[in-house]
Amino acid sequence: MKLFAHAHATHPDWRMALALAAAQIDAQRADPAGRHVADPTLGWVYFSDHYAPQAAALLDELTSRWPGVSWVGTVGVGVAANGAEYIDEPALVLMLAGLPRDQFRVFSGARPLAGFPAAAALVHADPATPDLPELIAEMSTRTTSGYLFGGLASSRTHTVQVADGVFEGGLSGVAFAAGVSMVSRVTQGCQPVGPVRIITRAERNLVLALDGEPALDVLLRDLGVPATEPREALPRLRQTLVGLSDSRDHLLSHPGQFGTDTRVRHLIGIEPKHRGVAVSEEVSEGMQLAFCHRHVEGARRDLVRICSEIREELEPDTLPLAEALALNPGLADSAPHPARGIAGAVYVSCTGRGGPHFGAPSAELALIRHALGDVPLVGFFAAGEIAHHHLYGYTGVLTVFANGSPA
DSSP: OOBOEEEEEEOSSHHHHHHHHHHHHHHHHTOTTOOBOSSOOEEEEEEETTSGGGHHHHHHHHHHHSTTOEEEEEEESEEEETTEEEESSOEEEEEEEOOOGGGEEEEBTTBOOTTOOOSEEEEEEOTTSTTHHHHHHHHHTTSSSOEEEEEEOOOSSOOOEEESSEEOSSEEEEEEOTTSOEEEEEEEOEEESSOOEEEEEEETTEEEEETTEEHHHHHHHHHTOOTTOGGGGHHHHTTOEEEEEOTTSOSEEETTEEOTTOEEEEEEEEETTTTEEEESSOOOTTOEEEEEEEOHHHHHHHHHHHHHHHHHHHOTTSOOHHHHHHHOGGGGGSOOOOOTTEEEEEEEEETTTSGGGGTSTTHHHHHHHHHHOSOOEEEEEESSEEEETEEESSEEEEEEEESSSOO
């Protein structure tokens, strides 16, 4: 598989941004070495919400410039490219791939997936869609691997999705057959502040007991706050989140680090009368829970970890990235060496991770570039991230399309 063509641009006028991006793609496709895709069949377009009202005109221009290409994408308050992010500014990112047409299928509410042998799927969704977690879980059952990746559109204007048309509401995206090789990982942005516990009493989204103790008492103890003065803890409670996983999954991958099945949810209130805590997801007895905080250094380390795992899977004969950085920290500031097995990548990050959270503009995407190398990459900052059959928060979902056999 040849390298995907990719581009990114910012301009107050979407037409100028598209023209700038198209020039980059044309230059790549004209490369005498022939490394990039010559006859694209599938395209990704992610654009900031400044362009959302013009989404239909943007898609018309894309189909005119590249006839025969199927397009998927959505809107975000920020978009991501190889080593760069555009947050709160007018911008778009494009990527073109030359996948066999019988190996992918664009789907939407107007074009169901029925009849296609999907192994995995990229999913975009409207965050206002009712019963969204259930729809995502149901969608995963339509794939043989059960694996989804993607995210929820984020916008301050129009919330739209692109799937060979422009849509509002529901789910859309593109499904891939088993012949499309890809590797995907979830990176967490939070770390636990207390031990993992079992929910032993719950009502809807109210956690009443953890390991047989009142949940509020457990929370205050984990935060180091006297149980007799819960209201004095309000400033710290506002910074506290909850990590949840089902009883059959592992909440932690190793001590102090959430596993990929952990879903981070907001702590939305306390119930002093029954000593309970309310979270932004319905919970049930037997689920695992750990209170947590956002953690910048932990997020950076975990992002390096998943990039290392991906490169090791694609290049098992090379020194693991995490080990190489430990031996020589200066590598993080050196020119990136691209992973040989990557044709292109999609990265969906939480709106709560981009920008200042990683310490500087584009720091998160720069870290990925140093880790994976100078590879084609596009993505967006989402109102929630989709991976496996779950809806996540404060995570990043990195998926690479690989040369070679399916992984």
